Amino acid sequence: MTHDMPAAVGEILNRHLGREGALLPILHDIQAEFGYVPEEVQPQITKALNISKAEVHGVVSFYHDFRDHKAGAHVVKLCRAEACQAVGADRVAAHAKRALGVDWHGTSADGVTLEPVFCLGLCACGPAAMVDGRLMGRVDEARVDAVLAGVRG
């Protein structure tokens, strides 16, 4: 645990304590702060919310968004859902996996994490992607190459 981690978590907890159903907002803020939900901060949460370690771990592990380790420096999310499949998402995904040398949830040697996403609501302009939070429509193989070249510097 880094030196200032408890202080940062304490600040986040203070922001949300007293709210109904505070755990998800707390976990979102922790992930925004550290890039993942470190296991070592969980006791601090259980104490503040007066819930068990199992409950916190259960929630962190249930939701796809919460990570138990840091992602790469860049995160590329590709939509795998039906509307994007209908316009070639599987082909685009296969290309991205080859280009990065990883499967879903993997991180390439140079720090690009590839993740599946099931729908970004861009179903009339698929295949859709989100690169470091930026939305993209009509993504094809060339676009993937351009994106990867961009984030890899």
Place this chain on the structure above:
Amino acid sequence: MKIYVPLDSAAVALGADEVVAAIGDRAQVVRNGSRGMVWLEPLVEVETDAGRMAFGPMTVEDVPGLFGDLSKHPKALGLTEDLSWMKGQTRLTFARVGVIDPLSLADYRAHGGLVGLQRAVGMEPAAVVAEVTASGLRGRGGAGFPTGIKWKTVSEAKADRKYIVCNADEGDSATFADRMLMEGDPFTLIEGMAIAGLACGAVKGFVYIRSEYPVAIRVMEQAIVLARAEGVLGTSVLGSGRVFDMEVRVGAGAYVCGEETSLLNSLEGKRGVVRAKPPLPALEGFMGKPTVVNNVISLATVPVIMERGAAFYQAFGLGRSRGTIPLQIAGNVRFGGLYECAFGVSLGDIVDGIGGGTLTGRPVKAVQVGGPLGAYFPRRLFDTPFAYEEFAGKDGLIGHAGLTVFDDSADMLSQARFAMEFCAIESCGKCTPCRIGAVRGVETVDRIARGDASAIPLLTDLCATMKAGSLCALGGFTPYPVLSALTHFPDDFAVKEAAE
């Protein structure tokens, strides 16, 4: 000079922000919602004396031309209101989306906003519930339960606290109406929730938005702050002395949280696991208190019903499907986007007419209606009118009214496999038919793919178990895409058998 450039996610994904940067300070830019013509995004509009002129799809290179002779602009489409896509619609829920500045309450009021809430403030709660019931509005999330009946249950329940929860966990592929509404006209949702609060005696509301919708989250949060500052929300709604306030909560990437009881658990800070019903959320919902859980479109349609009356809304539609439905036409389609019209248009008219057939120009093979839990319809069923009972009668569902078009290159066995795979990934794990059934389902489809025809009756049997034995629609409806693929496209399951 005033130029409208959508802030809508689809427009942004296709370059709207770059267009805004290219315009710079040469014009007043308004970031509006999308008009729904996604194939023309970014669709930019310039205000002229004749009306708003549309240009699209715009690129950065097309921007300088906006400051010359507009009629000669290569991307000129004419007046927005005159475009056939716009003229064919009956926009009630989406009347203001794309028209107004989504974050201007003055603009909202100038276009009929808050009239419904103002009327509701002066009515007895029971009269508001009766009006919504009389409109025939049914849940637009997919289940189609009458909204007024749900409200009545909550309003008559005795409790110290009640809640209005808006389900904005729009996870179905091919659906983006909730997103477009929240991004393009957030005050409509706020108004609808405030009306629900007054009608049901709830003072607190939550909008549970999926994390995959960052733009919708931002716009809704900003709109709530503005509405509170102007007295639309807070301790005295429109000066009535009655309390209603609300906040945004963000999901965490679990599809199953679109199911109302999972959503409530998630909102409470728990795993998004489905609850058995009864008790109904209307009696024991959020924190065990009576709770209205309604879809975005259901709630956002309430203001127009209160503004123009139940009879006006009820006059549109077909059979027991009253009013309008925002169709979301997606996938491999030439003209994809959002098109609001009365219930009753045939599937063929939607796909071939409004949608213009496939983007690739190849024949349409199948249309999945209602998201990942919806059935695949072949051309043979294109005469089916778009409405709740009519689709149920053909072993399908309209769901949240999303349609995914596939051309003849689609392999329906792969689509059936994906439906099972998706269910396995997203299952909350509470009930066995869904948790284990979906995994067995993938394996069984793989057996068929390897040429084992004896696995076909096994798949049918498994689907029957999932349908009858699952707690919620995830396990219960996954059989729809699987069985419809098998029933309507047997060749895709048999060809591989022959290849063995």
